[in-house]
Amino acid sequence: MTTQKSCFNYRYILLVLCMFFILPTTTLASSLTLSGPEAVIKEGYFTVSVRANDMSELNRVTIEVASDSNFTESTRQFPALGDFKDISLTGFSNGTYYLRARAEDTDGQSYVSNTVEVTVKHYPLWQALTLFFIGLVIFITLVATLLLLHRQWIHSKQHKHHD
Amino acid sequence: MTEFALETSTGITIIILFGVFWVAFGYWLGRKNRTHEDFALAGRNVGFAFAAATAMATWVTSNTTLVAPQLTYQFGIWGMIGYSFAALGLILFAPMAKRIKELLPNGYTSGDFVRLRYGNLAWLVFIIISVVYAFGWLISLGMAGGILLESLSGLDYHIGMTTILVICVGYTLFGGMRAVIATDFIQALIIIVGVSFIAYWLIDNVGLESIHSNLTSEHPKLLDLLFPAAVMFLFNNIFFGLGEIFHSNVWWSRALSFKKGVAYKAYLTGGLLWLPIPIVTGFIALAAPQLGIFPPSPDMIGPTVAAAVLGKVGAVIVFIVIFSALASSLDSLLAATSDLVTQDIFHKKLKPKASDKTLMRFNRSCILGLGIMTWLLCLPRIATLGALLNFAGAFVASTIWPIVLGLYQRRLTGSYAACAMAFGTLFGMLGYFVIGFYVAALVSCAVSGLICLVGIMRSNKQFDWNQLDEGEQIHADK
Numbered sequence: 001m002t003t004q005k006s007c008f009n010y011r012y013i014l015l016v017l018c019m020f021f022i023l024p025t026t027t028l029a030s031s032l033t034l035s036g037p038e039a040v041i042k043e044g045y046f047t048v049s050v051r052a053n054d055m056s057e058l059n060r061v062t063i064e065v066a067s068d069s070n071f072t073e074s075t076r077q078f079p080a081l082g083d084f085k086d087i088s089l090t091g092f093s094n095g096t097y098y099l100r101a102r103a104e105d106t107d108g109q110s111y112v113s114n115t116v117e118v119t120v121k122h123y124p125l126w127q128a129l130t131l132f133f134i135g136l137v138i139f140i141t142l143v144a145t146l147l148l149l150h151r152q153w154i155h156s157k158q159h160k161h162h163d
Numbered sequence: 164m165t166e167f168a169l170e171t172s173t174g175i176t177i178i179i180l181f182g183v184f185w186v187a188f189g190y191w192l193g194r195k196n197r198t199h200e201d202f203a204l205a206g207r208n209v210g211f212a213f214a215a216a217t218a219m220a221t222w223v224t225s226n227t228t229l230v231a232p233q234l235t236y237q238f239g240i241w242g243m244i245g246y247s248f249a250a251l252g253l254i255l256f257a258p259m260a261k262r263i264k265e266l267l268p269n270g271y272t273s274g275d276f277v278r279l280r281y282g283n284l285a286w287l288v289f290i291i292i293s294v295v296y297a298f299g300w301l302i303s304l305g306m307a308g309g310i311l312l313e314s315l316s317g318l319d320y321h322i323g324m325t326t327i328l329v330i331c332v333g334y335t336l337f338g339g340m341r342a343v344i345a346t347d348f349i350q351a352l353i354i355i356v357g358v359s360f361i362a363y364w365l366i367d368n369v370g371l372e373s374i375h376s377n378l379t380s381e382h383p384k385l386l387d388l389l390f391p392a393a394v395m396f397l398f399n400n401i402f403f404g405l406g407e408i409f410h411s412n413v414w415w416s417r418a419l420s421f422k423k424g425v426a427y428k429a430y431l432t433g434g435l436l437w438l439p440i441p442i443v444t445g446f447i448a449l450a451a452p453q454l455g456i457f458p459p460s461p462d463m464i465g466p467t468v469a470a471a472v473l474g475k476v477g478a479v480i481v482f483i484v485i486f487s488a489l490a491s492s493l494d495s496l497l498a499a500t501s502d503l504v505t506q507d508i509f510h511k512k513l514k515p516k517a518s519d520k521t522l523m524r525f526n527r528s529c530i531l532g533l534g535i536m537t538w539l540l541c542l543p544r545i546a547t548l549g550a551l552l553n554f555a556g557a558f559v560a561s562t563i564w565p566i567v568l569g570l571y572q573r574r575l576t577g578s579y580a581a582c583a584m585a586f587g588t589l590f591g592m593l594g595y596f597v598i599g600f601y602v603a604a605l606v607s608c609a610v611s612g613l614i615c616l617v618g619i620m621r622s623n624k625q626f627d628w629n630q631l632d633e634g635e636q637i638h639a640d641k
Binding site: 042043044045047063076078079080081084085086087088089090091092093122123124125127128129131132134135136138139141142143145146147149150152153 | 236237238239255258259262378381382383384385389390391392394395397398399401402405452455456457458459460461463464467563564567568570571572599602605608609612
C-alpha cells in the first residue's frame with residue numbers, strides 16, 4: 001500500500017514537470033477563447049469577443065462562421081479590425097451558426113479557439129407588421145391632428161383680423 | 164499593430180486648431196451680450212439664413228454621423244431610410260414654431276410653456292423627462308467624440324472625449340446662444356460640403372453594384388425589406404425624432420430666438436436639408452462587409468469605413484465633418500439645458516427677483532456644471548450610442564401628444580397630461596427591456612396618446628390662452 005502511494009506521487013510530480021515545460025509553447029493555443037451571445041438572437045446582429053492569456057501576442061484575429069460544427073459547410077471569415085478583439089457581426093438570417101476564432105502568434109504559428117454556437121431566430125413577421133401598422137396609424141393621426149389644429153388656428157386668426 | 168487612418172498627433176492637432184478657433188470666436192461673439200436675453204436667446208433677433216443653418220446643423224449630430232451608420236449596419240436598408248425620416252421632426256415642428264412664437268412672445272423655455280399650460284405636476288414630470296433626455300444626448304455626444312478620435316486616430320477614448328467636451332463648454336460659456344448659432348452656421352456649411360464630397364467619393368470608388376452583390380451573397384438580411392426588427396424600428400425612430408424635437412428646449416429656444424415670421428421657413432428648410440444626410444452616412448456602413456471591415460462596436464462603423472475608403476485626406480475630412488456635427492449639437496444642448504435650469508428652476512422657483520446679472524452668472528455656472536457632469540457620466544462607456552439614445556426614446560415620445568394638444572387644444576388638462584407623460588414613459592421603458600430598443604418610443608407614444616384621448620373626451624374645461632403670457636419679469640441691475 002505504502003509503496004503504491006509513493007509511486008503515484010512520483011508520477012504526479014513528473015506529470016506536473018512535463019506540463020511546466022510544455023506550457024510556454026501552448027499558452028496561446030490553450031488560452032485562445034471565443035465568447036458570444038448565449039441567448040437567441042432576434043435581430044440578426046451580435047458581438048463576439050476573443051480572449052487569450054497574453055493579448056499582445058495575438059495577430060490576424062479572424063472569426064470563422066459555418067453552418068455545421070465541423071466547419072465544412074459554407075464557412076465565412078470575418079477579420080477583426082486592427083488590434084481590436086471584439087467583432088460585431090451583422091445581417092444573419094434564421095439558423096444555427098458555429099463560430100470559432102483563428103489567430104496567429106508573433107512567430108506566425110496559427111491557433112484555433114473553442115467553438116461557439118449562436119442561434120438566430122428573427123421575430124415573426126406578423127409581430128413586426130402589427131407594430132408597423134400601429135405606428136402608421138398613430139403617425140397619420142398625429143400629422144392629421146397637428147395640421148388640422150394649425151389650420152383652424154390660422155383661420156381663426158384671419159377671421160379675427162377681418163373683424 | 165493597428166494602422167489607423169490618421170496619426171494620433173494629426174487628430175490632436177486638428178482638434179486643438181478647431182478648438183482654439185471656436186473658443187476665440189465664442190469669446191469674440193460673447194462681447195456683444197449685454198443682458199440675459201442676449202445670452203440665452205441671442206436678443207430674439209436671428210434671421211432666416213442663420214436660423215435654417217442652426218436648425219439643420221443642430222439636428223446633424225452624433226446620431227446622424229455615427230448612429231445612422233450603426234443602425235444601417237445592424238438593420239440594413241431600413242436602418243438608413245428609417246433614420247432619414249427623423250427629418251419629419253423638424254418639418255412638423257415648423258408650424259408649431261410659428262404657434263410657439265405667437266403664444267409665448269416673452270417665453271424662454273419649453274418648461275415655461277408646460278408649467279403655464281398644465282401646472283406644476285405636469286411640469287415636474289416634464290422636467291424629469293427633459294433632464295434624462297438632455298443627459299442621454301449629452302453623454303452620447305461626449306461618447307461619440309471619444310469614439311470618433313479612437314476609431315480614426317487610435318487616441319484613447321477618455322482623452323478624446325475630454326478634449327471635445329472642454330472645447331464645446333468653453334465657447335458656449337463665453338458666447339451663449341449667439342456663439343452657438345454663429346458656430347452652427349459655419350458648421351452647417353462644413354457638414355453639407357463634407358458629406359456631399361464623401362458621397363461622391365464613395366460612389367465613384369467603391370461602386371453600388373459591388374456593394375449590392377456582396378450584401379446579396381453574404382448578408383442578405385441587410386437588403387431584406389421585411390427584416391422584422393428593422394420593420395419595428397421604422398416608426399419607432401420617427402416617434403423618437405418627433406419626441407426629441409417637440410419637447411426639447413433646444414428647439415423651443417431657437418423658435419423663440421428667431422425673428423418673427425422666420426421660424427416656420429427656417430425649420431422647414433432645415434428639415435429638407437437634413438433629410439439626405441443620414442442616407443449618405445448610412446450608405447457608408449453598407450460598404451463595410453465588402454471592404455472586410457467588422458468593427459468591435461457597431462457605432463464605430465461610419466468613421467472606420469469612410470477612412471478606409473477615402474484614405475488619409477478623406478479621413479481628415481471625415482474627422483472635421485463629424486467633429487463639426489458633434490460640436491454643433493453639444494453646444495446647443497449645453498446652452499438649452501442650462502437655460503431650462505436657469506429659467507424654469509432657478510428664476511421661476513428659487514429666485515423670482517433675481518437680477519439680470521445674477522441670471523447670466525447662474526446660466527454660465529450651469530453650462531460649466533453640465534459639462535463636468537457629462538464628463539463624469541461619459542467616463543465609463545456604458546452602452547453603444549444607438550442603445551443609449553433609444554433608451555431616451557421611451558421618455559421623449561411620451562411628450563409628443565401633450566405638447567401638440569397643449570399648443571392648440573384647450574380641453575386637455577394638466578393631470579391627464581402628467582399621466583400621459585408618466586405612463587407613456589413607463590410603458591416605453593417596459594417595451595425597451597422586454598422587446599428591444601427599437602420599440603420604446605412607439606409604445607411610449609401610443610400609451611401617451613391613448614391617455615390624452617381619454618383626457619380630452621372626459622374634460623369639459625377650456626384653457627385660457629392669455630394665461631401663457633407672463634410678460635417680462637427679469638429685473639435689470641441698477
